[in-house]
Amino acid sequence: GVLDKIPIPRDKLATYLMAIEDGYVTANPFHNEVHAADVMFTTNYFLNSPLLRDMTGALDKFAAVLAAAVHDYAHPGFSNPYLQATRDDKAIMYNDQSVLEMFHIANSFRVMLNTPGCDITEGMIREQFGQFRETMVSMVLATDLKVHFEHLGRLKTRVATDAYASVERKDVLLLLGQALHAADISNPTRYRPYMMRWTERVMKEFWMQGDKEASLGLPISAFMDRRQPQVPTCQMGFI
Numbered sequence: 471g472v473l474d475k476i477p478i479p480r481d482k483l484a485t486y487l488m489a490i491e492d493g494y495v496t497a498n499p500f501h502n503e504v505h506a507a508d509v510m511f512t513t514n515y516f517l518n519s520p521l522l523r524d525m526t527g528a529l530d531k532f533a534a535v536l537a538a539a540v541h542d543y544a545h546p547g548f549s550n551p552y553l554q555a556t557r558d559d560k561a562i563m564y565n566d567q568s569v570l571e572m573f574h575i576a577n578s579f580r581v582m583l584n585t586p587g588c589d590i591t592e593g594m595i596r597e598q599f600g601q602f603r604e605t606m607v608s609m610v611l612a613t614d615l616k617v618h619f620e621h622l623g624r625l626k627t628r629v630a631t632d633a634y635a636s637v638e639r640k641d642v643l644l645l646l647g648q649a650l651h652a653a654d655i656s657n658p659t660r661y662r663p664y665m666m667r668w669t670e671r672v673m674k675e676f677w678m679q680g681d682k683e684a685s686l687g688l689p690i691s692a693f694m695d696r697r698q699p700q701v702p703t704c705q706m707g708f709i
């Protein structure tokens with residue numbers, strides 16, 4: 471019922487979602503449109519948990535699901551350190567700061583605002599757009615693994631304070647970001663056959679990067695050397 475409460479034109483939403491899906495790189499074994507859909511549904515699962523369900527309104531719920539859908543938009547199949555090491559244009563553009571995450575959210579908004587038939591925000595007033603954009607940007611940036619321990623520390627501190635008996639805007643953004651982050655790396659917690667398929671996908675993509683690093687004479691990143699596979703350790707790291 472969220473779309474009945476906020477001014478989102480459904481025809482433009484459909485057009486936008488199709489454009490986002492088309493922007494994912496199907497050739498990526500892991501970071502593709504299937505991963506995006508999986509993370510979107512998992513984020514929706516978290517949104518239906520009592521705390522997040524009660525502390526978020528329709529606009530934040532919509533923004534959260536959409537943030538999950540776009541969180542890896544146009545992912546090139548390589549990690550932030552690789553893009554930085556190879557001086558990729560994206561690393562230069564975003565000054566080595568959360569390169570992919572900046573790239574995903576910026577370009578998903580470019581599609582939204584610049585592609586004909588995709589502006590789902592045209593009926594929003596300024597305050598609604600501000601909140602919508604703040605939520606989406608904050609959530610996608612929270613998927614950068616470099617901020618994991620910082621955000622986890624903030625979350626633990628906040629829970630220990632009053633377990634969210636009182637809630638401020640920054641609390642909502644932190645929790646929504648953690649919901650998307652958890653959904654993004656949740657594959658090892660799945661029913662074993664699905665977990666194994668996702669494991670095969672992510673390791674294949676990792677090893678493809680390792681091959682590329684080796685061919686360029688770069689140090690091979692952790693878990694990305696197919697000659698020394700560390701699959702269980704890698705999955706334990708995700709957990």
